[in-house]
Amino acid sequence: MATxxxxxxxxxxxxxxxxxxxxxxxxNDLPAEPQDFLGSMQSHANVTADTWNVLTFVEHENSKGNLDYLFRHSSCFHCTDAACEKVCPENAISYTDKGMVVVDQEVCVGCGYCEQNCPFDVIHLKTYKDENGKEYRKAHKCTMCTDRLDEGLQPACVTTCHTGAMEFGEKDEIISKAEKRVKEIKERYPNAQVYNPQGVGGTHTIYVLAEKPSVYGLPENPKVPTSAVLWKDYAQPIGKAMVGGVAMALAGAFVANKFFDKKNGGQEEDGGGNHE
Structure with a gap:
């Protein structure tokens, strides 16, 4: 099994x-996106098709009555059980051998199901125009710099972090590190916790949070939508089986029809010959 x-x-x-x-x-050669002033240190309200990670900022009164300024690097979580992958009707979204969730731009048809079902709202559609001026859409999000990973490098965001707030490594080692860090900061941050939600099978971006997830604008218990599970795990396999069964039935009927036509045709010819 791949690491x-x-x-x-x-x-x-x-x-x-x-x-x-x-x-x-x-x-990733992403274009700039001019934004209206948000009244805080936060430059963008959320990630977009052209801004794959955003630094969020929250002013929060903690349990001791003091004001904390909470920052969070926000990008795709790369869920182990990804809703976007489940609902994609074209199989344009898949997992790499390292566990990252990626979109194949050549296959994506811009249907928007991934955007509608992501529990973290981190995948979005970008509108393009072809040479005839006709508009079409493609889904975009953080790739975890899979092109860099393939060359033995780390994600660009990780390499540039000067405070050591971000690291990249083997899953088990990183989770152990996160759990240890939570124990170290519990006295200062009583609500500190590791955010690695199991409702989506765990994620490949995990956090050490100082407060409850909701304080950071994160869902407390995100889950893959039931509709996505029904579609991917039940409806699609049954549909494919039914299509396969119908195809086999049609093929069988075609062969049988040809056989009987030939047989009946031969009998008519023989019958006609006996009358001569």
Missing amino acids: KYVKYVDVTKCDGCRACMVACKNW
């Missing part, structure tokens, strides 16, 4: 510099 890898984000070490955002834009 699985995860990106580790310790929000308690993040200083909000946004170097991860810049590195992602540069490496």
Whole structure:
């Protein structure tokens, strides 16, 4: 079995510099997106088809009555059981051998099912125009820099983090590191926890959070939508089996029909010959 890898984000070490955002834009050649002023340190409200990671900022009154400034590097979670992969009717979304969730732009038809079913709202459609001016759409999101991983490099966002808030490594080692870190910061952050939601089979971007997930705008218990499970795990296999069965039945009928036509035709010829 191939070794699985995860990106580790310790929000308690993040200083909000946004170097991860810049590195992602540069490496993936993503265009700038002018934004309205949001009234805080946060430059974008959420990730988009052209901005694959965003530094979120929250002012939060903690359990001791003090004000905390909470930062979080936000990007695709690369779920082990990914809703986007389940609902894609064209099989344009798949897993790499390291566990990352990627979109094949050549196969994507821009239906939007992935965008509608992602529990983290991190995959979005971008509109293009062909040479005739006709519009079409493609799904985009963080790839975890799979092109860099294939060359033995780490994701661009990780390599540029100057505070050590992000790391990338083997899954079991990183999870152990995250659990140890939570124990270290519990006195200061009583609600500290590892965010690696099991409702989506665990993720390949895990967090050490200082507060409850909802404080950071994250779902407390994200799950793959039931509709996605029914579609991928039940409806699709049954549909394929039915299509296969119908195809076999049609093929059988075609062969049988040809056989009987030939047989009947031969009998008519013989009958006609006996009358001569």
